[in-house]
Amino acid sequence: MFTEGSRFSISFVTAAPEPDDVVWSIRDHMDRIQVSGTFHVAGGTRTTTLSCKSTLSGYFAVSATLSKAGGTLPRTGTRPSGIATFGILPNSSTYLPAVTLAHIDQHRFGMQGFNGRARLLAALGISQTIDDRQLSVMEPAGPNKWKPSVADVDPIYKRGQVMRLVRLDGIPAWASPAGRDEDRSHPPINLSYYEHYMARVGADTEAIRQVFFPSQQNNYYQVTWEPDWQDSAANFVAMYAAVYKGLHSADPHAVVMGPTSPVPGAYCTVYCTANLLSTYASLGLANYIDGVTTHGYYAYPASAATPPEKYDTDPNPSNVAQALDQQMRALRAQMQSMKPNMRLWSTELGIRYDPGAAYGPNYPSANQLYAQAAVATRAHLIILGEGAQVTYFFFGADYPGDPGYGTFFDLDHSQGSFTATNLSPKPEAMAFAAMTRIIDGTQTFGRLNGLPPMVYGYAFQQLGGGKVITALWTHNNAVWPNSNGTYSPTYTNRYALAVDAPGTNGFVKVIDMMGNSSQAAYVDGITALTLTPSPIYVISSNANVVKANVTAPVGYNGQ
Structure with missing residues (x-):
C-alpha cells in the first residue's frame, strides 16, 4: 500500500523464449482499466520496472501477458492467477479537516487479525485490537501462576496508539466442570477464585492504562464470546457477577461488556444478542454489565451473496427482522429497556466469499472481490449508523477453513494462514482504509x-x-x-x-x-x-x- 501521490515501482519479470512485447493493464475495484501499455523485452529472464504515481486512491490489480508467447501472472497463495494487487491510501485531508480527540476511546474502529502489525493497523486507520487475558491463556496449568507485570504487555500497546479490548472468555480444564478447555458453555468451578483472578486482571489493565494510555477514559472488557451456554441461566449471571465484582474491585475505570452473541438481533433464540439479553434480564444481568458487545453477523456465515439489506423489502414481516438495520434497532431497544444509554460495541464482522467457494487459480473473481468490499462497507456503516460506538473488522489475512474472510490475500499459503506475513490487499482493505479516514472521529446522527x-x-x-x-x-x-x-x-x-x-x-x-x-x-x-x-x-x-x-x-x- 502506498500513499496517494507518492512514487512507487511495478516490476515485471519475464522469461520470453524470444524478443516479445509485454501487454499490461491496471484495473480498479470495479474491474475498469485505469491505465495500460506495452513495452518490449528481450528473450530470456528479464526484469523491467515502471515508475508510477497515482492521483487516485483505492484498490488496483496489475495484469500482464506476452504478446507472442502468452502467459500470465501465477497464482500466489490465496490470490488467484492473473493479478498482482496493490493499494493507494487516500489523502482525506484534501476534503476533511483533522479532528482532535480528547480521548483515545472516541475512536470507532477495531480489527481482529493484525495484533502485531502496527504499520498495517495505522494504514487501515485501526485504533483498537483484542488482548488476551483469559484464564485459559494466562493460567493454563493451574491457579495462581500468572504474575501481572506492565513490562509484559504486548509491544504494540506500548506505543499508546492502539487501544486494548481485554478478552476474558476461556476456562482451562483444571477450572472447568467439563474437565476440558472451553470458552462457551460453562462457568468455572470456583467462582470465588474467578473473582479474585479478575481483580488481578483489573489491576493489571489499569496499570497498563496509566503507563501507556493516559488519555484513555476507561478500560474495556469482553466477558463471553459467542456463548453456546449449556449450564443454567442463573450460573451465567453468577459468572458475570464474579467477573464484574472482581474487575470493579481493582479497576475504577472498568467497563464490563457482553454477551457477544454472533447475531445482533432478537429474531433467533440462542445466537441473537438481543434475545440473550432478554433471557437474562429478569435474573439481574444488567447489574453486572456496563455495556453490550455483539458480533454483527446478520447472516451466519455472512457472505457477499447475503447482503445486510436483503430482508428489508421482504413481504414477510418476520423476515424483515433479519435485516441488519432491524436487528441493530431491536438490540438497542432491548438494551434501553434493561439499562438506559449503555455503550454498544460490535467486536466482529467479516464478509466471506460466497457459499461453496474455494481458493484456486480462477477464484475469487474481480466481481466477487468487489461484492465483498461493497457489502462489508455497508454492513459496518449500518452498525455505526444504528448506534454502535465501535465496530471491528474481521479478519486480517485469509485463513484456512472459511474462504475469503481475510481483508488481505495471504501470498505464502494456498489455503491461508492465521500467521500470514506476506500480504496483498483486496478491495475490502482499501474500502476500509477510506471508511476509517472519513467516519472515525465522528458522532452518529x-x-x-x-x-x-x-x-x-x-x-x-x-x-x-x-x-x-x-x-x-x-x-x-x-x-x-x-x-x-x-x-x-x-x-x-x-x-x-x-x-x-x-x-x-x-x-x-x-x-x-x-x-x-x-x-x-x-x-x-x-x-x-x-x-x-x-x-x-x-x-x-x-x-x-x-x-x-x-x-x-x-x-x-x-x-
Missing part, C-alpha cells in the same frame, strides 16, 4: 428519514461540531446477484439529499467508496445524487438541516 425503498443513508458529524458526513447507497436484491450470477456495480438509484437551508445554493464534496473526491452542486439546499451499491460519502456543513432529517438510535449516547 442516525438514519435518514423518509428514504425510498432500496435507498440507505446514515448521517454523522465530526466531533467538535465539524463537518457533516452522510453515507448513502442503494441495494436491489434483483441485481445482487443478477440473472447471470454476478453483482452489478452499476445499478443506480436517484436520491435528492437536503444539505443546506432552502433558498441556498453551493457545492458539496462527494467521496467514493475508495476515498476519491468529486464536487456536486446543490440548488435550493438540495443535491441530486446518483447512488450505486457502492457507498458514497457526502460532506456538508449545515448540521441543523441534516440533523432535522434523521432518527437517532435509541440509547446512543455519543462517543
Whole structure:
C-alpha cells in the first residue's frame, strides 16, 4: 500500500523464449482499466520496472501477458492467477479537516487479525485490537501462576496508539466442570477464585492504562464470546457477577461488556444478542454489565451473496427482522429497556466469499472481490449508523477453513494462514482504509428519514461540531446477484439529499467508496445524487438541516 501521490515501482519479470512485447493493464475495484501499455523485452529472464504515481486512491490489480508467447501472472497463495494487487491510501485531508480527540476511546474502529502489525493497523486507520487475558491463556496449568507485570504487555500497546479490548472468555480444564478447555458453555468451578483472578486482571489493565494510555477514559472488557451456554441461566449471571465484582474491585475505570452473541438481533433464540439479553434480564444481568458487545453477523456465515439489506423489502414481516438495520434497532431497544444509554460495541464482522467457494487459480473473481468490499462497507456503516460506538473488522489475512474472510490475500499459503506475513490487499482493505479516514472521529446522527425503498443513508458529524458526513447507497436484491450470477456495480438509484437551508445554493464534496473526491452542486439546499451499491460519502456543513432529517438510535449516547 502506498500513499496517494507518492512514487512507487511495478516490476515485471519475464522469461520470453524470444524478443516479445509485454501487454499490461491496471484495473480498479470495479474491474475498469485505469491505465495500460506495452513495452518490449528481450528473450530470456528479464526484469523491467515502471515508475508510477497515482492521483487516485483505492484498490488496483496489475495484469500482464506476452504478446507472442502468452502467459500470465501465477497464482500466489490465496490470490488467484492473473493479478498482482496493490493499494493507494487516500489523502482525506484534501476534503476533511483533522479532528482532535480528547480521548483515545472516541475512536470507532477495531480489527481482529493484525495484533502485531502496527504499520498495517495505522494504514487501515485501526485504533483498537483484542488482548488476551483469559484464564485459559494466562493460567493454563493451574491457579495462581500468572504474575501481572506492565513490562509484559504486548509491544504494540506500548506505543499508546492502539487501544486494548481485554478478552476474558476461556476456562482451562483444571477450572472447568467439563474437565476440558472451553470458552462457551460453562462457568468455572470456583467462582470465588474467578473473582479474585479478575481483580488481578483489573489491576493489571489499569496499570497498563496509566503507563501507556493516559488519555484513555476507561478500560474495556469482553466477558463471553459467542456463548453456546449449556449450564443454567442463573450460573451465567453468577459468572458475570464474579467477573464484574472482581474487575470493579481493582479497576475504577472498568467497563464490563457482553454477551457477544454472533447475531445482533432478537429474531433467533440462542445466537441473537438481543434475545440473550432478554433471557437474562429478569435474573439481574444488567447489574453486572456496563455495556453490550455483539458480533454483527446478520447472516451466519455472512457472505457477499447475503447482503445486510436483503430482508428489508421482504413481504414477510418476520423476515424483515433479519435485516441488519432491524436487528441493530431491536438490540438497542432491548438494551434501553434493561439499562438506559449503555455503550454498544460490535467486536466482529467479516464478509466471506460466497457459499461453496474455494481458493484456486480462477477464484475469487474481480466481481466477487468487489461484492465483498461493497457489502462489508455497508454492513459496518449500518452498525455505526444504528448506534454502535465501535465496530471491528474481521479478519486480517485469509485463513484456512472459511474462504475469503481475510481483508488481505495471504501470498505464502494456498489455503491461508492465521500467521500470514506476506500480504496483498483486496478491495475490502482499501474500502476500509477510506471508511476509517472519513467516519472515525465522528458522532452518529442516525438514519435518514423518509428514504425510498432500496435507498440507505446514515448521517454523522465530526466531533467538535465539524463537518457533516452522510453515507448513502442503494441495494436491489434483483441485481445482487443478477440473472447471470454476478453483482452489478452499476445499478443506480436517484436520491435528492437536503444539505443546506432552502433558498441556498453551493457545492458539496462527494467521496467514493475508495476515498476519491468529486464536487456536486446543490440548488435550493438540495443535491441530486446518483447512488450505486457502492457507498458514497457526502460532506456538508449545515448540521441543523441534516440533523432535522434523521432518527437517532435509541440509547446512543455519543462517543
